[in-house]
Amino acid sequence: MIQEDYRAAIDVGTTKVVTVIGRERPDGSVEIAGVGVSPCNGLSKGMVRDDAATTQAIKSSIAEASKQAGVSIKSAYVGLSGSHIESSNRWDQVHDNPAESVITQEVLDASMATVHDMASDSGGKLLHVIPRGYALDNRHLVRMPIGMHAREIHAHTHVVKGDEASIERLRAAAESAGIHVADLIVEPIASAEAALTSTERDDGVVLLDIGGGTTDIAVFVGGQIVHSAVLPVGGWQFTNDLVTAFMTSFEEAEEIKCGSGSVTPEVASMREELFINSLADSVEGPIAVTKRELGQLLKERAHELFRLVKGKLATPHLANVPIDRVVLTGGGAKLDGMQALARYVFQGRVRTSGPRPLVGLDEQYQDPAYSAGIGMLIWGLRNLPSGSHLGVSTVNGAEVLGGGNRWYDAFTGWRKRGERSGNETRTGVSV
Template sequence: MKRRVVTAIDVGTTKICTAIAEITESGATQVIGVGINPSHGLHKGLVVNINDAAASIRESIRKAEQAANYKVESAYVGVTGRHVSSVNNKGVVSITRGDRLVRPDDLKRVLNSAQSIKVPNDRKLLHVIPRNYAIDGQVGVRNPVGMHGFRLDVETHVITAASASVQNLVKCIRGLGIEIDDLVLEPLASSEAVLTEDEKQVGVVLADIGGGTTDVCIFKDGSIWHTAILPVAGYQLTRDVAIGLGLPFDVAEEMKKRYGSVMPVYESRMEQNPISEDGHGISYQDLCDILRARIEEITRLILLELPGQDYESVVPAGIVFTGGSSNVAGLETLGRDVSRLPVRVGMPGNIYGLTDALRDPAYATGVGLLLWGAKNQPKAKSWNPFAFLDRVKGLLAKFNFGGTRNTTNT
């Protein structure tokens, strides 16, 4: 029996996460394989060494394939980086048929009209996402198909990325013999895993604090409203600790993960009992103060993406933090103090199967890519563990190779 299978590859600055899931007949997403590997050759979401990046991605895919007993042929891949930009644009078409009935072809025409903005040669169009439709001036239409009217308008959110940056990432993936089903902006993917439909409807900010970038998505009235990529994230947290406390970078990273908190330290006894790692002793108070200052800065940068100062009216659902750096203790309390908004840390959900390794904000993008694939590509790749053997047999038949040959699996 054939089964629909979707693969997601989250190419992060600090880790590569490959996840393979089966989409059941009911539409549920069942994870059957996960491969997590340290990332090399990337900085702030960009490929800086193709060979190192490809090697890291290859190892992550190998681990996932081994766990799932499945050969990956194509995948959904996340894109991030400071080179990503977005703009809202409008499109309009006339409904010229006699019955004045809006059909799916009209949706395609109006979306093509909305994406007719001039995209420079060094930019690549990633997404054209419809925010809302209007028919004959009636705004707020969610799905105009089947409605009557003379004029169809659409407002879209158009996301572009630097062509060279995208091509370098694509080269790493395709160089491994894997096709790309779709390139997805990472915060859009993360939103699939951690946000509720109610939050998107009333207004919410998603802030994915990764290793190299903080990816921001603002949702309002059930659709995307604004996206931004901030070049400040977990790397800067660790770097601040390393410089501020005179520690090697890897020791600072371990200190941050093991002891880090952004809550004020009131107990003076902590000063008298310093924490240590690999022979390096530091003040717990100093560690917390350094992390708190940087997280406050990131939170304020996120708020700058909102218009005006009346944040509560724009995003009453507040801020949902996710990503690996959102695991720092006290983030929710500090976020509420700085923003005066509701704050929570988003855990990836809406999946089952081998989920223990993915029940962490660090894997929100990987899970979100799976959910994006399940929702946006009904005809996903079918499960066929013998696909590779079938291709080999086809080649042998094509070239009329006779006799038997010894083959070695690698």
Template sequence: MHDEYRVAIDIGTTKVCTIITRKRADHRVEVTGLSLVPCNGMSKGMVADSAAVTSATRESVESAAVDAGVEVSSVYAGLTGSHVESKNRWANVPRTDGMRAVTDRDLTAAKKAAGAIDLSDDRRLLHVIPRSYALDGLHGVRNPLGMHTGELHVESHVITGSVSKITELHNAVSDAGVRVSSMVVEPVATADAVLTADEREEGAVLIDVGGGTSDIAVYHDGAVAHTAVIPVGGYQFTNDLSIAFSIDFDSAEQLKVEHGTAAPELAGMKEDITLYPHTMEQSLTITKREVGQVLKERTSELFRMILLKLEEPHLADIPTDRIVFTGGGAKLEGFLNIAKFIFQRKVRLATPRGIDGMPEGTNDPAYSAAAGIALWGIRNLPKENHVGDRKSSYVFEETVIGISSSNGALSRIRGWLPKREKETAGA
């Protein structure tokens, strides 16, 4: 029964998000537990403080598990950072018996052949995603199963990462007491949660603007054609405000979220904002337009970096006239206005789709990666059990909860407090 439950963890630069999902009999995927715990243990998508990541992961998993009424034993963990690299490559699939129908076995051999690349000791293969096949030189075949051919070639999107960066994240999550069953590269996972079938087919660029990274995935003909990670996200936007107005980071973050805009020309000239930064004795009054000027510059620079990442020869023939933004950083007011102007393409802001039962308030771009990791795992990885029955429960026990004094005599006040029973691991 439990093999239809999958648990996904997105360890972002600003938070750890755990989503527990269940695939129902009607094949829809529903959320049964969700939790978000702030975390400062990552920098630009990579582990900077493993103890902080472990502690936030433990808290987030436990809270989602209580929510879902299960015990979590294994998880899929999202992975990002500029150490993640990708390329498309063709491979010959070794076959015998001359002309014959393509079988499931050939497709497994195709994946193996596509992933047979020479990697240096510090690189690890993360994903081999077949894009198309060539049958006796006839290109562009998407599903060759059952078709007759002598030679079979496969074109795949191959993603690799740094062994040390992958191991650091793996260990930080396992130290929280859960087994990492697979690591899923975030740009491809997030695409599963936000792109429509039309966008994947006709061509679209997905950009997840997080706290410390902007993850890019380009789709066309139903498959991923390009992935890239830029080490810039909402953190840098806040940092710019902190430097420009000489205020502490937390005050700058509040200023950005409450009054920030990337399109200052749309803000009223005289819209004053009064700040009370922790580090200043006096208040500070600035205009929304001044705040917007700083944020507009950073937004434009990020978009120029994205354009550079899209200037790949193999993308020249791919229609990428739709850009789909997600991630908390893309919630900045005016973000889409500037995007439309700089990219000269259709743009939209996406929240997770294809998943039922997201709790109120979580239909938000910041949850796209976690939802995508779960969906990617369900669609692409072998069935496995991620949860067990929740054997632990909260019981109430009578205990001393205070002391009172009356007529000079001290007496104990007894009350009932929740106490967690010792856990026994679920099946």
């Protein structure tokens, strides 16, 4: 086993931290070597609110994953969430030569660096610049223009930004746990990597990762990400509605929600009752609640969540994009009836997904709650510069975040100048 092959991803979620260690095998498949999970109450709505609790949860999840994998980690990809995350699609002129010339990998690298600089100017911390395609001399629209000729190039990109202070707080929590943040990966992109099939991405799909404190949204059309966003609503609000309605403890409400809750109360019998311990002074003994009453409350919250999602999808750049497929993931997607309700609200095909099976991935993690952690490792392995996460404090010797040493590869993302992408034989596809 060559330890240097291994990399780590840390999904710092509102209810749990998941560390995943794995590597890309010579045949291109991903192998998982260790997974560590630690409950976490240091976050609210996807953002760090208690630094010490977050650091502690990161430490324990790393310790568990490292023990399982038999390797120690010093550096990792870290997942970023929170409603401060914003995305946009840009067209930028990136190349203007007096004479027509051949487009090389270096030209594309420099083009992405130009977009990076221009997008950085307008405020917020730049997290991702994902190329969508290129317009050559305002005529051809191509996804992969290497080998073609042009005088002028415009780049079409999906750009994701976040709030500097929230990002720094997460980074500080990871660093206090002894981890160098090799790169930040926004959670919607990570979850999509694990939960979606390539057919879904090609045909057009909305991915919803319904977590504990957030719902991450990623929209793909024609194989490309066209929209990403985070809503500050997740399973916590569902549970909290029960706390308020029945004046019970959060722990009991959580247990009732997961064990007996449903967002399709129509199917529950009016007579089927549960007994809930109320904390109200005026109530003596447990109160009886029908499953239908419980479901009605949860259904209202789920409706509200899907209505907010629809609002987030009502952006001008999705106006002419007919999408009738939705994939649900995240722990919140496990609430009974969510798939049926989503089918009704979005009027399309809906499925619930966890991470696809991978070599070494224990069955218990093929669960919607682990899509972000597993997807983050896969996305990092496929899209970010190679380099060990083990026993090093930097990737490839470069100060990675915000560093000028990395360049954007047209299809594989950031990489170090001079590295081959491994995808250079891809043919151009119209956008």
